[in-house]
Amino acid sequence: MDLLLSLIAIIVLCPVFLILAIFVRTKLGSPVIFKQKRPGLNEKIFTMYKFRTMTDERDKNGKLLPDSVRLTKFGRLLRSTSLDELPELFNIFKGDMSIVGPRPQLVRDIVFMDSTQRERHSVLPGLTGWAQVNGRNGVTWEKKLELDLEYVKRISFLYDWKIILMTVSKVFIRDGISAEGMDTAEDFGDYLLRKKKITKEQYNAAIEESKGLLRSNINFTNRYKERQKS
Template sequence: MNSKGGIYKRFIKRPMDFILSLIAIIVLSPVFLIVALLVKIKLGSPVIFKQQRPGLNEKIFTMYKFRTMTDERDENGELLPDSVRLTKFGRFLRSTSLDELPELFNILKGDMSIVGPRPQLVKDMVFMNKEQRLRHSVKPGLTGWAQVNGRNNISWEEKLNLDLEYINGISFKKDVLIILMTIIKVFRREDIATNGMDTAEDLGDYLLRTKKINKDKYKSLVEESRKLLSKVHN
């Protein structure tokens, strides 16, 4: 990494994240209120969806989003598939990325950055190889290099390779480019979902489906992710 990128990463990136996220929260406060009210009316409470995600150095934090799915369950009390619970309104929030707005508070707190590898599920993290997990050596971002180069319409391998490419060349110029490209993508509503799927496929499910791991390995790593999450909750 060049010295300019190093100075930006160490001394400028965090203050810039704080200032820009604070300004965005203030300017977009009417949007926050309107979306929150619509979520309450159409999907009920809670308005904010909270989920544990791995952050810097794989430290697990709580990420905030606007809720996009109902809590519909079957006769056994199990949640129905995502495709059933994802409403038309929820799809609208996702296609416009309005569901991501509460992550600005994660940025303000310091859990996230404006630009960085997207925070994946803890379940996804355990399926990554050692090199891929290096993506957690920087703070996760509201948007990232992979998001402006295909988002959910590229393979997991491509996505993770783009994350590694980003962390090896962090610079002010690249972050500004990613932010500008993100704005264009949001207005065009591009690459929101994987072709043929309502929601993005988990890494473990992808590896199992493509026969890159067997069922025993899959079950073992899923159990590992559950143990990691149970430590957070206890």
């Protein structure tokens, strides 16, 4: 189902991809596609594709400005309509993702999850999921992860189709796009720190762990490419 539907969607939506690419390039600059490392099945890291929604505006010291400044009106429109997610169809076609499954979070998020919460990675991440049709970013992190685990336990063909149909209605009403008072979704670690559920020392240690995971992935990828050339 993933292979067939993603291929059909990519072919049918080619004109939409082209139009959006032109608008993104004109209004937000290049690159048009935003690439980011995300943990997938069994926490194997892959590169996820999205249309960019923010500019690269920086302060006088070269540091990126806050998300609220870089997220333009056009970027907000892309997010509210979920059009920025369309390039993930290529991830589905490649086998990195599924149409339905727990949303792939940041690598820096998984290091703050306990062993039970990390069981969400025992299935392919999805373009949409049970948490997305039950509040998306409008629910707490704990509730979101609880819904992901509920999906893992109940996963079935008919259940996936139920979620797909629910997703269509949620996209039209633009429900749960972001947490209240925030322009973008809050990282899990930042949420735990803000709620005083972890200390600053625990936060810093986990962030360093996530950086190590990313470095290990880059080194593994480079070694693999070198073996392919030899």
